[in-house]
Amino acid sequence: MNLHRPRWRFLCLLSAFVAALAALAASLGSSASVAACAAPGGWLQASGTGSERVPGxxxxxRAAxxxxxxxxxxxxEEDHHRWQAQVLxxxxxxxxxxxxxxEMFPRRVQPALDRWIAGELxxxxxxxxxAWEENWNFPIDLYLPLFEFARINRIPMLALNVDARLTRAIGDKGWDAIPEREREGVGRAAPASEAYRDFLFTIYREHAHGDGARSSSGFQYxxxxxxxxDRAMAEALAVRRVAGSSRQPPxxxxxMGSGHLRYGFGVAHQLRDLGVERVVTLLPLSPDADCREIRPGLADxxxxxxxxxxxxxPPPRLGxxxxxxxxxxxGVRVLAVTAGSLAERSGLAAGDRLLEVAGRPTATAGAVIAVVRAAPPGTWLPLRVKRGEASFEAVIRFPPAP
Structure with missing residues (x-):
C-alpha cells in the first residue's frame, strides 16, 4: 500500500464514492427541489425553458x-432502486x-451470477x-429486489465492473503505467470532453487534500x-449486445451510479466510441435535487x-x-477519512490499520462495517489502531439519537 498517496486510492475507489458525484451536482446553484420543477411521481424531459411532463x-x-x-x-437511496425495479x-x-x-459486480464473479440466475445459489x-461486502460497501437489501427480479424471470445478469485494485492502480500511476496483462482486457478510453473534465475536477478539488491543480498528474490519473x-462498463455492455445479435438481439x-451517466459524459460517451448509437439514459430525481441541474442533455x-x-x-457511519x-x-486498511467525520474526530487517518474493533480482532472491511452499523446511538466503540510501527487506542463516540 502506498501510504504517501492514499488519496488516490480513495478517489479511485469510486464504487463507494460515485454517490458523491450526484450529491455534489445537486448542491450546485439554488436549493429548489424537484417539487418546484415537476410534480413528483412522473416522467419529465428537460427543455430549453425548464422541463415538461411526458407519458411513462x-x-x-422509446427505451425498449x-x-x-x-x-x-x-x-x-432506496427509492432509486425501487424506481429501477419499476423500469425493469x-x-x-x-x-x-x-x-x-x-456496476456492483467485478467481471471475475460472472460465474456466480450465472449460477444465481440458474437457481443454484x-x-x-x-x-x-x-464477495459482496468486499466489493460493494452498500447494504444488499437495497439491491436484492433487482437480483430477485432477474432470478425469477431468468434474465441474465452481467458483471460490468473491473477489480477495484485496477482502478486504484490507475489512480496511483496512470493508465499507461499499467501493464496490458493487468488491464482486464479493457481498451483505451475515448478522450473525455472538456465538460466531463470540468465535472470531474469539481469532485477532485473537493478531495485532493492540497494537490488540487487541474494541470497536476494526480488529476489526470x-x-x-x-x-x-466508464470504458470497462461500456465494453461489457457492448460485447453482450454483439454476442446476442445473431437472431433476436436482447x-x-x-x-450504475448516475455520475457515470449524467449529460452523456461517461458510459454513453464510451458506447458511442464503440459504435453503439441507440442508447437511452434514464435517471431518477430525488426530492431535494436542484432545478437548475435539469438542463437539456442531462438524460433522455x-x-x-x-x-x-x-x-x-440512518445507521452510523465512520466516514x-x-x-x-x-x-x-x-487488520483492515483505512484508505481515506472524510473531513469532519466521526473517524477524523476520533483521530483516524489514511494509512492506518484497524487491528481490533470492540475488543475483537478485525478480519475484513465488511465485518467492521457491520459492527459500526449495529452500534446504538450514543454509545462508544473502542478501536485498536496501528500507524506505522506504533499502535494506539481510539474511541468512536456515536452521537445520541435526535
Missing part, C-alpha cells in the same frame, strides 16, 4: 426500442429478451461467491481511472421521486473508506 408509456416504448438502456442511481419490469413487459448489467451463497471505469440494461428522461415519510436516523489488509499484514 412513451418513455418506456434502443440497443442499450442505462439506469442511474444514488447508491444509498416495464421494459421486460415490452421486450422480454432482456439482459441486466450491474441461495442469497447467502450469492453474497459469499461475489483521476480522470483516467474514471474513464477506465435489450441490454446497465444499472427523468423520473421525479416524491418525498418519503420520516424514517429513523472512512476501508479495504482488507494485504496478505500477512492483518
Amino acid at each position: 408509456n412513451e418513455v418506456l416504448a 426500442a434502443a440497443e442499450i438502456v442505462l439506469l442511474g442511481e444514488q447508491h444509498d 419490469a416495464g421494459l421486460h413487459g415490452l421486450r422480454p429478451n432482456l439482459v441486466i448489467g450491474f 441461495s442469497v447467502a451463497a450469492l453474497l459469499a461467491q461475489t 483521476f480522470v483516467e481511472a474514471q474513464q477506465n471505469w 435489450l441490454i440494461v446497465g444499472v 428522461a427523468l423520473f421525479a421521486l416524491p418525498k418519503k415519510p420520516s424514517t429513523p436516523a 472512512v473508506q476501508l479495504a482488507d489488509a494485504d496478505a500477512g499484514q492483518g
Whole structure:
C-alpha cells in the first residue's frame, strides 16, 4: 500500500464514492427541489425553458426500442432502486429478451451470477461467491429486489465492473503505467470532453487534500481511472449486445451510479466510441435535487421521486473508506477519512490499520462495517489502531439519537 498517496486510492475507489458525484451536482446553484420543477411521481424531459411532463408509456416504448438502456442511481437511496425495479419490469413487459448489467459486480464473479440466475445459489451463497461486502460497501437489501427480479424471470445478469485494485492502480500511476496483462482486457478510453473534465475536477478539488491543480498528474490519473471505469462498463455492455445479435438481439440494461451517466459524459460517451448509437439514459430525481441541474442533455428522461415519510436516523457511519489488509499484514486498511467525520474526530487517518474493533480482532472491511452499523446511538466503540510501527487506542463516540 502506498501510504504517501492514499488519496488516490480513495478517489479511485469510486464504487463507494460515485454517490458523491450526484450529491455534489445537486448542491450546485439554488436549493429548489424537484417539487418546484415537476410534480413528483412522473416522467419529465428537460427543455430549453425548464422541463415538461411526458407519458411513462412513451418513455418506456422509446427505451425498449434502443440497443442499450442505462439506469442511474444514488447508491444509498432506496427509492432509486425501487424506481429501477419499476423500469425493469416495464421494459421486460415490452421486450422480454432482456439482459441486466450491474456496476456492483467485478467481471471475475460472472460465474456466480450465472449460477444465481440458474437457481443454484441461495442469497447467502450469492453474497459469499461475489464477495459482496468486499466489493460493494452498500447494504444488499437495497439491491436484492433487482437480483430477485432477474432470478425469477431468468434474465441474465452481467458483471460490468473491473477489480477495484485496477482502478486504484490507475489512480496511483496512470493508465499507461499499467501493464496490458493487468488491464482486464479493457481498451483505451475515448478522450473525455472538456465538460466531463470540468465535472470531474469539481469532485477532485473537493478531495485532493492540497494537490488540487487541474494541470497536476494526480488529476489526470483521476480522470483516467474514471474513464477506465466508464470504458470497462461500456465494453461489457457492448460485447453482450454483439454476442446476442445473431437472431433476436436482447435489450441490454446497465444499472450504475448516475455520475457515470449524467449529460452523456461517461458510459454513453464510451458506447458511442464503440459504435453503439441507440442508447437511452434514464435517471431518477430525488426530492431535494436542484432545478437548475435539469438542463437539456442531462438524460433522455427523468423520473421525479416524491418525498418519503420520516424514517429513523440512518445507521452510523465512520466516514472512512476501508479495504482488507494485504496478505500477512492483518487488520483492515483505512484508505481515506472524510473531513469532519466521526473517524477524523476520533483521530483516524489514511494509512492506518484497524487491528481490533470492540475488543475483537478485525478480519475484513465488511465485518467492521457491520459492527459500526449495529452500534446504538450514543454509545462508544473502542478501536485498536496501528500507524506505522506504533499502535494506539481510539474511541468512536456515536452521537445520541435526535
